[in-house]
Amino acid sequence: MNAAPMVALVGNPNAGKSALFNALTGARQKVGNYPGVTVERKAGRMSLADGRPVELIDLPGTYSLEPASPDERVTRDVVLGRQEGERLPAALVIVVDAGNLDNHLRFALQLIDLDLPIVVALNMIDMAERDGLRIDADRLAAELGVPVVATVAVRKRGIEALKAAIGTLAMESGRRAGGVRTPPPSDLAALQKRARAIARAATHETSGARRRSQQIDAVALHPLFGPLLLAAILFVVFQAVFAWAQAPMDAIDAGFAALGSWVDTHLPPGFVRDLLSQGVIKGVGAVIVFLPQILILFGFILLLEASGYMVRAAFMMDRLMARVGLSGRAFIPLLSSFACAVPGIMATRTIDDPKDRLTTILIAPLTTCSARLPVYTLIIGAFIPARAVLPGIGLQGLVLFALYAAGVAGALVAALILRRTVTRGPSPGFLMEMPRYQLPSVRDLGIGLWTRATIFLKRAGTIILASNVALWVLASYPQAPAGMKQSEYSIAGRIASAIELVVRPIGFNHEIALALPPAMAAREVAVSALATVYAIDADSTDETRTDAALGVRMQASWPLPTALAFLAWFVFAPQCLSTIAVTRRETNGWRWPAFMVAYLFCLAYLAAGATFWLATALGL
Amino acid sequence: MRLDQLPLRRPARVLSIAWGEIGDAAARRLRELGFDEGVTVEAMHAAPFGKDPIACRVGRMTIALRRAQAHAISVETIAA
Numbered sequence: 001m002n003a004a005p006m007v008a009l010v011g012n013p014n015a016g017k018s019a020l021f022n023a024l025t026g027a028r029q030k031v032g033n034y035p036g037v038t039v040e041r042k043a044g045r046m047s048l049a050d051g052r053p054v055e056l057i058d059l060p061g062t063y064s065l066e067p068a069s070p071d072e073r074v075t076r077d078v079v080l081g082r083q084e085g086e087r088l089p090a091a092l093v094i095v096v097d098a099g100n101l102d103n104h105l106r107f108a109l110q111l112i113d114l115d116l117p118i119v120v121a122l123n124m125i126d127m128a129e130r131d132g133l134r135i136d137a138d139r140l141a142a143e144l145g146v147p148v149v150a151t152v153a154v155r156k157r158g159i160e161a162l163k164a165a166i167g168t169l170a171m172e173s174g175r176r177a178g179g180v181r182t183p184p185p186s187d188l189a190a191l192q193k194r195a196r197a198i199a200r201a202a203t204h205e206t207s208g209a210r211r212r213s214q215q216i217d218a219v220a221l222h223p224l225f226g227p228l229l230l231a232a233i234l235f236v237v238f239q240a241v242f243a244w245a246q247a248p249m250d251a252i253d254a255g256f257a258a259l260g261s262w263v264d265t266h267l268p269p270g271f272v273r274d275l276l277s278q279g280v281i282k283g284v285g286a287v288i289v290f291l292p293q294i295l296i297l298f299g300f301i302l303l304l305e306a307s308g309y310m311v312r313a314a315f316m317m318d319r320l321m322a323r324v325g326l327s328g329r330a331f332i333p334l335l336s337s338f339a340c341a342v343p344g345i346m347a348t349r350t351i352d353d354p355k356d357r358l359t360t361i362l363i364a365p366l367t368t369c370s371a372r373l374p375v376y377t378l379i380i381g382a383f384i385p386a387r388a389v390l391p392g393i394g395l396q397g398l399v400l401f402a403l404y405a406a407g408v409a410g411a412l413v414a415a416l417i418l419r420r421t422v423t424r425g426p427s428p429g430f431l432m433e434m435p436r437y438q439l440p441s442v443r444d445l446g447i448g449l450w451t452r453a454t455i456f457l458k459r460a461g462t463i464i465l466a467s468n469v470a471l472w473v474l475a476s477y478p479q480a481p482a483g484m485k486q487s488e489y490s491i492a493g494r495i496a497s498a499i500e501l502v503v504r505p506i507g508f509n510h511e512i513a514l515a516l517p518p519a520m521a522a523r524e525v526a527v528s529a530l531a532t533v534y535a536i537d538a539d540s541t542d543e544t545r546t547d548a549a550l551g552v553r554m555q556a557s558w559p560l561p562t563a564l565a566f567l568a569w570f571v572f573a574p575q576c577l578s579t580i581a582v583t584r585r586e587t588n589g590w591r592w593p594a595f596m597v598a599y600l601f602c603l604a605y606l607a608a609g610a611t612f613w614l615a616t617a618l619g620l
Numbered sequence: 621m622r623l624d625q626l627p628l629r630r631p632a633r634v635l636s637i638a639w640g641e642i643g644d645a646a647a648r649r650l651r652e653l654g655f656d657e658g659v660t661v662e663a664m665h666a667a668p669f670g671k672d673p674i675a676c677r678v679g680r681m682t683i684a685l686r687r688a689q690a691h692a693i694s695v696e697t698i699a700a
Contacts, residue, residue, distance in 0.1 A: 063649070063652035063653070064648075064652055066648060068645050068648065068649060099680060100679075100680045100681060102654065102679045102680060103653070103654050103679060103680070103681055106652075188648070188651045188652070189651070189656065192651070192654075192656060213682070214664070217664065217665060217675075217682070221664075221665040221667075221675065223666070223668050224668075226668055227668045227669075311684070315667055315673060315675060315684045316667050316668055316669070318667060318672070318673050318684075318686070319667055319669040319670040319672050319673070320669055322672075322686075328673075426643065427688075429642075429643075429646055429685075429686055429688070429689055430673050430684060430685065430686045430689075431646055431649050431650065431653070431683070431684070431685045431686075431689060432683070432684045432685075433653055433681055433682070433683055433684075434675060434681075434682040434683065434684055
């Protein structure tokens with residue numbers, strides 16, 4: 001039996017709950033999922049002043065006990081002790097924004113009516129003071145009938161006092177018996193009236209100081225400067241993801257290459273050595289190499305979210321997204337998908353309309369993820385001449401841009417069609433609170449990044465490793481007798497021969513057919529798969545192969561229409577196993593991932609076919 | 621006048637909200653975000669493309685909503 005009492009943090013969105021959770025628990029956090037739903041369960045251990053442990057959980061922010069989304073349903077069920085796999089909390093910490101008591105006290109009152117041990121954290125008291133508000137915490141405690149502690153989570157102010165209050169409550173609740181009172185049917189209007197009256201009694205407006213957020217919004221949401229600022233921010237994010245990440249990525253690449261050759265020289269030749277160096281090290285290395293990009297992208301997303309800018313970006317983009325039946329909330333997940341569809345799909349959790357969210361998940365793989373870049377680079381380098389179309393604009397760069405644009409156009413068209421067919425439903429609307437701007441703390445960003453990195457690495461260590469090893473075994477066995485090509489004799493080669501029958505009409509050859517299944521493990525594996533095919537079949541002493549050498553070899557054996565069709569395929573090609581796995585998890589079943597794979601296969605096939613036939617007809 | 625017709629930076633009072641014109645979920649969310657008969661509301665910003673959605677000041681919060689949703693809210697301007 002778990003002796004540590006469980007205490008839940010609960011409150012409105014934008015009350016600074018997560019920052020408070022970080023301040024109370026530090027980096028000792030465990031992120032998981034509630035059973036059966038795709039709602040994140042964030043738990044952490046906290047030590048009281050006397051050393052007793054408390055399990056703290058951070059519940060999703062919600063405005064009331066009447067849930068509008070799966071996240072909000074979990075919050076309600078946990079505080080009522082109805083959530084599967086969760087104990088009834090020994091106490092609640094209600095987090096309220098001191099600068100927005102009018103609104104936040106309504107939910108607090110609803111929770112206080114449950115009659116659980118409760119302490120109210122009067123958070124962001126510094127910002128309220130800067131806005132010219134003076135809050136009387138004692139008066140508030142008297143009005144609410146529960147203890148109130150003033151805190152500034154991001155500056156770690158009031159944390160010890162809050163811990164002490166939690167300690168007292170946890171001790172009390174040990175002596176309590178029975179469960180939670182069934183919540184009375186809530187009358188929002190009446191609660192709101194009480195909340196306003198209490199807020200008015202406890203708040204003294206000392207000055208009509210002009211609020212800083214309004215001054216920032218005057219620029220950030222300006223009809224002209226607003227979009228310019230957004231474009232500039234997006235440009236910096238993309239620049240960072242692709243340019244800053246290059247050096248650490250090269251270092252990781254080199255590290256895994258060194259590790260592989262160390263294994264090659266120090267282990268006796270045989271199955272174990274080949275499995276380790278070619279299956280495990282190469283396979284996992286090919287995925288971990290994306291960690292820098294994912295961290296940089298997530299760093300920016302966390303920063304934009306914590307600062308309050310993200311909702312403004314969604315606000316500005318809403319109209320454009322509405323044209324294809326989505327809402328502004330889909331903008332950020334789609335943006336994330338340019339680095340990797342996996343975090344993008346995970347980010348759709350913030351979309352509360354289920355149809356809106358599903359559509360966003362289904363089109364996320366169409367935005368060109370960074371893993372496709374190595375494939376594009378290889379083919380463009382080999383087949384597209386490096387000549388200038390216009391001064392300063394090279395043909396190669398133009399083709400790359402066209403591939404990205406084709407992906408975006410594909411995503412928008414797909415959304416438009418999906419919203420009129422399989423995900424048909426009422427327009428999701430756009431109704432969101434715009435939080436105040438806030439300087440995020442480095443600590444909170446660090447904890448957020450650390451959590452993301454561990455989730456990503458765990459996946460690289462399990463599903464991706466397993467699929468890579470499986471693919472390697474398939475490609476290496478049975479070993480071809482002398483005079484036969486390994487790439488045709490192996491199990492993978494025979495599978496490829498079957499695939500070739502299907503993809504022959506769109507101009508694909510046996511080598512491409514062989515590279516397609518491994519590309520499902522991770523897109524860039526297509527490059528190493530092609531390299532392996534040409535290396536296995538070539539003179540085996542040719543160990544110094546490079547992408548350039550590979551390009552030359554492909555140039556000699558692929559007609560141009562085939563190369564172009566291969567590029568078109570990758571714009572739409574069905575996504576990698578990780579994307580399929582995350583889609584299954586986020587949609588709770590195999591139905592939608594299966595649909596996604598099927599429709600993307602059809603799109604990719606048609607696009608590659610059309611490219612091949614057109615290019616052939618033009619005599620390229 | 622409806623909220624979607626209210627000029628920017630003109631404080632107004634909410635007269636009534638046609639709860640039936642918007643969905644149940646949106647109606648509840650509007651209430652939760654502080655929209656109610658009698659509160660003061662001020663349209664602060666319109667989004668750059670097509671001037672939709674709009675951002676309104678309600679109480680101490682800034683709420684973004686689409687014009688179609690704002691249309692359900694009747695307001696009258698008050699002296700600043």
